[in-house]
Amino acid sequence: MTAQLIDGKLFAQQVRDEVAVNVAKRSAAGKPKPTLATVLVGDRVDSATYVSAKQKACAELGMGSISHQLPADISQAELEKLIKKLNKSKKVNGILVQLPLPSHLDEERVLQLVSIEKDVDGFSPINIGRLAQKGREPLFVPCTPYGCIYLLEKMGVQIEGANAVVLGRSNIVGMPAALLLVGKNATVTICHSRTKDLPSVIRNADILIAAIGKPEFLRGDWVKPGAAVVDVGINSKPDATKKSGYRLVGDVNFDEAKEVAGFITPVPGGVGPMTIAMLMRNTARAAEIQDP
Ligand code: NDP
Numbered sequence: 001m002t003a004q005l006i007d008g009k010l011f012a013q014q015v016r017d018e019v020a021v022n023v024a025k026r027s028a029a030g031k032p033k034p035t036l037a038t039v040l041v042g043d044r045v046d047s048a049t050y051v052s053a054k055q056k057a058c059a060e061l062g063m064g065s066i067s068h069q070l071p072a073d074i075s076q077a078e079l080e081k082l083i084k085k086l087n088k089s090k091k092v093n094g095i096l097v098q099l100p101l102p103s104h105l106d107e108e109r110v111l112q113l114v115s116i117e118k119d120v121d122g123f124s125p126i127n128i129g130r131l132a133q134k135g136r137e138p139l140f141v142p143c144t145p146y147g148c149i150y151l152l153e154k155m156g157v158q159i160e161g162a163n164a165v166v167l168g169r170s171n172i173v174g175m176p177a178a179l180l181l182v183g184k185n186a187t188v189t190i191c192h193s194r195t196k197d198l199p200s201v202i203r204n205a206d207i208l209i210a211a212i213g214k215p216e217f218l219r220g221d222w223v224k225p226g227a228a229v230v231d232v233g234i235n236s237k238p239d240a241t242k243k244s245g246y247r248l249v250g251d252v253n254f255d256e257a258k259e260v261a262g263f264i265t266p267v268p269g270g271v272g273p274m275t276i277a278m279l280m281r282n283t284a285r286a287a288e289i290q291d292p
Pocket of ligand 1: 233275
């Protein structure tokens with residue numbers, strides 16, 4: 001292996017420790033715990049797992065969480081009523097609507113309703129718009145891209161002036177990751193399902209962020225020698241040697257890419273833990289903004 005492994009668990013723990021210290025200081029000053037309201041609609045097992053991991057993290061860092069578990073057939077009006085109630089609640093600092101929502105619900109309308117001061121996922125169009133504008137700052141940076149950039153900076157990867165390729169253009173990962181990289185003066189290429197000759201575009205990348213949701217799609221010989229590779233993908237791959245019958249892999253063929261890259265995140269243990277750590281950081285920040 002030539003690449004340095006980017007230990008997301010370690011960096012996530014550092015962020016969590018910093019948040020816990022700030023939360024403890026607030027408590028010592030007699031302030032209420034920063035509190036995250038989670039909204040889970042339906043019974044998707046993966047979504048329920050993500051939400052419970054976020055609630056567990058809140059408890060571990062001395063923060064509060066309030067769980068709202070709603071039936072899969074909830075109406076748009078009912079869901080919007082809850083979001084409006086959470087926007088007004090003095091007990092709630094951050095609101096997390098676990099995505100994806102069932103298909104009968106209008107995700108965009110729900111995300112737009114979340115008050116900007118409580119949008120700890122950073123998905124509201126106002127936050128993303130601010131991220132895209134020069135000289136403006138979002139109140140909250142979307143957690144997964146925030147985690148990706150944090151890892152690159154902590155590993156000492158030079159972002160300014162680098163050629164960065166972001167594979168994927170979703171609202172929650174690819175697009176905000178590209179905007180963050182531009183903001184840090186990288187030259188950014190965004191690739192998607194219609195990009196022609198992906199390997200040759202990717203071979204130019206000093207920094208590569210892969211977020212497409214296709215197991216081990218990106219091959220080792222597409223990676224520029226010495227590049228920093230951040231693999232956001234979380235995919236399950238059949239594996240008869242595992243009790244569960246599957247194992248998690250990223251969007252990058254790790255075994256191949258680690259022989260060429262300069263830095264690489266593993267899956268699991270790379271970007272995943274950072275996403276939750278950044279959500280905790282954003283929630284603590286929300287409490288600071290609302291009650292300095
Ligand atoms: P989406 O499905 O919303 O977006 C996928 C993107 O990849 C789209 O822009 C799509 O292009 C592009 N794409 C799909 N297939 C190809 C292809 N063959 N070649 C080039 N581009 C392609 O996914 P998300 O952004 O929500 O998630 C991506 C991955 O990241 C998933 O594995 C997800 O589980 C994981 N994830 C991990 C998180 C973490 O904490 N580690 C958090 C969030 C997501 P187009 O726009 O043209 O359709």
